[in-house]
Amino acid sequence: xxxxxxxxxxLSSRLEPILEVEVEVETEEGEGEVDDQFxxxxxxxxxxxxxxxxxxxxxxxxxHFLPHKTIHRCKTAxxxxxxxxxxxxxxxxxxxxxxxxxxxxxxxxxxxLYLSLGVVIYSFNRDNxxxxxxxxxxxxxxxxxVTMCTIGYGDIAPLTPATKxxxxxxxxxxxxxxxxxxxxxxxxxxxxxxxxxxxxxxxGGAPAGGFSARNYxxxxxxxxxxxxxxxxxxxxxxVLCIGMGTMVLYFVENLDWIDAVYLSVMSxxxxxxxxxxxxxxxxxxxxxxxxxxxxxxxxxxxLYLAEARIDKRHRRITKWVLHREITVEDLLAADxxxxxxxSKSEYxxxxxxxxxxxAENDVLQICNQFNKxxxxxxxxxxxxxxxxxxx
Numbered sequence: 001x002x003x004x005x006x007x008x009x010x011l012s013s014r015l016e017p018i019l020e021v022e023v024e025v026e027t028e029e030g031e032g033e034v035d036d037q038f039x040x041x042x043x044x045x046x047x048x049x050x051x052x053x054x055x056x057x058x059x060x061x062x063x064h065f066l067p068h069k070t071i072h073r074c075k076t077a078x079x080x081x082x083x084x085x086x087x088x089x090x091x092x093x094x095x096x097x098x099x100x101x102x103x104x105x106x107x108x109x110x111x112x113l114y115l116s117l118g119v120v121i122y123s124f125n126r127d128n129x130x131x132x133x134x135x136x137x138x139x140x141x142x143x144x145x146v147t148m149c150t151i152g153y154g155d156i157a158p159l160t161p162a163t164k165x166x167x168x169x170x171x172x173x174x175x176x177x178x179x180x181x182x183x184x185x186x187x188x189x190x191x192x193x194x195x196x197x198x199x200x201x202x203x204g205g206a207p208a209g210g211f212s213a214r215n216y217x218x219x220x221x222x223x224x225x226x227x228x229x230x231x232x233x234x235x236x237x238x239v240l241c242i243g244m245g246t247m248v249l250y251f252v253e254n255l256d257w258i259d260a261v262y263l264s265v266m267s268x269x270x271x272x273x274x275x276x277x278x279x280x281x282x283x284x285x286x287x288x289x290x291x292x293x294x295x296x297x298x299x300x301x302x303l304y305l306a307e308a309r310i311d312k313r314h315r316r317i318t319k320w321v322l323h324r325e326i327t328v329e330d331l332l333a334a335d336x337x338x339x340x341x342x343s344k345s346e347y348x349x350x351x352x353x354x355x356x357x358x359a360e361n362d363v364l365q366i367c368n369q370f371n372k373x374x375x376x377x378x379x380x381x382x383x384x385x386x387x388x389x390x391x
Contacts, residue, residue: 104188107180114177118144118170128163131156134281142284148174149295151267154274178296227308234301241268241294248290253283268294314356321354 122129122140132155133139143156147170158164245264249255255263255276263276267287278287334342334350342350352358373381373389 107177110180111177114148114173115141115144118147121166125160125163128158128160129156130159132279134279134284138281138285138288141288142278144170145288145291146272147171148177149270149291150174151270151272151291151295152274153272153277155277155279178299227304227311231301231304231308234297234304237297238268238294238301241290241297245290245294248283248286249278252286253278253280267291268298270295270298318355321351 119137119140122143123136126133126136126139129143131139139156146153146156147167150171158167242261242264245267246257246260249260249263250257253260259276266272266276268291278284330350331342334346336346336349337343349358349363353360353363370381371377373385375385375388
């Protein structure tokens with residue numbers, strides 16, 4: 001006997017599910033199945049004492065088992081066989097993601113090829129470059145780094161037309177490596193530093209009351225560090241790079257403190273007036289590594305400063321949008337369906353467009369994608385529609 005409500009094909013989620021129960025009884029004469037079906041409430045099952053038997057205690061030949069519950073699918077539910085029998089769906093496009101590890105490997109590999117080519121060309125054309133010579137490989141590496149970072153000390157410069165063309169091509173290609181290193185390696189290092197700080201804060205926990213440094217460091221709503229702290233960390237790295245360069249210039253290049261700080265700042269900011277430069281072998285070897293990382297750190301610090309100003313502007317616009325009262329003009333503009341009122345979804349879309357989070361073109365592209373999945377223009381995407389699109 002099937003239990004159902006013929007007049008109500010769709011039941012409310014608040015109603016208790018009605019199940020059909022089958023009781024199996026095994027006797028001495030054989031095995032049989034008694035179809036004693038009755039309504040059974042799954043939330044409060046009723047089991048009599050006769051249905052419970054201790055498996056370790058001896059008893060009569062007749063054995064009673066606990067009720068075996070079989071859940072039957074509702075008649076209005078879609079057949080799963082239709083889903084299984086459907087043709088194989090086309091492969092979904094993979095979600096684009098940024099693999100930091102592969103970017104770093106690619107950046108270091110290309111940087112190695114770039115610097116190796118520059119060192120080889122410089123080593124075979126040393127007479128076509130002006131400047132003080134210390135060591136062929138070190139001078140070549142120093143020249144390549146200074147050229148790629150666009151510092152331009154002028155202590156080593158090309159003399160012939162061929163070397164000048166090489167320098168032009170070399171510096172233009174170097175811009176691409178700066179972009180790869182800036183977007184890959186520097187981002188990876190700073191993100192790793194941010195994750196370590198966030199992990200330390202989460203492990204330490206926040207105090208029960210009073211001032212919490214966690215609230216100042218972490219943006220709880222966005223789940224990331226606040227932009228002001230990122231700017232502070234980036235500027236701290238820049239100050240550290242300037243300090244390291246100053247110490248090396250003072251103790252290795254024998255400059256006084258003013259000239260050491262002056263050359264260090266002019267170097268990390270890629271100004272390079274050319275009145276001061278590295279002249280010793282240890283100094284140029286240090287500069288080949290120091291200039292690369294310090295100029296990238298300075299560039300990232302300036303990007304964080306720009307991001308901080310943009311973030312501040314967005315927060316000011318968002319606050320204005322959320323607190324201003326809606327007008328008749330807003331209602332007419334937000335009424336996408338032109339039915340004289342705005343729904344919750346229309347209101348959300350209109351506010352997001354005011355905040356600059358999305359554009360009209362974004363909404364149209366999503367609507368076009370929805371229309372492709374809704375061929376009947378019913379305003380809904382149903383299971384038959386999806387199956388029809390995949391068949």
